[in-house]
Amino acid sequence: MSATCEICSTATSLTAHSMAPRDAVVQLCESCLAGVKGPISDAPHWQCLNEAIWSETEAVKVLAYRLLFGLKSEAWARDLLDIAYLEPDTLSWAEADLPDENALIHRDSNGVVLAAGDAVVLIKDLPVKGGGFTAKRGTAVRNISLSPDNETHIEGRVNGQQIVILTQFVKKTG
Numbered sequence: 001m002s003a004t005c006e007i008c009s010t011a012t013s014l015t016a017h018s019m020a021p022r023d024a025v026v027q028l029c030e031s032c033l034a035g036v037k038g039p040i041s042d043a044p045h046w047q048c049l050n051e052a053i054w055s056e057t058e059a060v061k062v063l064a065y066r067l068l069f070g071l072k073s074e075a076w077a078r079d080l081l082d083i084a085y086l087e088p089d090t091l092s093w094a095e096a097d098l099p100d101e102n103a104l105i106h107r108d109s110n111g112v113v114l115a116a117g118d119a120v121v122l123i124k125d126l127p128v129k130g131g132g133f134t135a136k137r138g139t140a141v142r143n144i145s146l147s148p149d150n151e152t153h154i155e156g157r158v159n160g161q162q163i164v165i166l167t168q169f170v171k172k173t174g
Contacts, residue, residue: 005029008048
């Protein structure tokens, strides 16, 4: 067990962080652990990644890569990602838990992220083309499915009929 954080080298109380999908652990301080578990934003603390990405420990390199990926909107982090070299096996491990940049994110009218199986409520009366009825405001639509090629479309059952609904007219419930 290290006496210092394996990312920033701070001597403080440490927490073991498991590095999925492999059986490896990295010892982290509270600041680094917060960046791993939650949103990460540019701060002077993360300059420590300049050193961590070159660690001889694979798990530390992988975690540094993932943290840099979370900061890639910053020029310095992009530059470091461009010059960092990870063996192909280590790189595939590092990329295993990264979000898919091309994945569509479906959001309701309030910007809340929707997932398949969620329940939503209509916020406006919607005429259903080809259905011959109007889906009324306040109608609950359970167990929605997401359109794989359009982030503004979801599908759900209203009045026993499967319909496509625009996400701008729904609000997530529960």
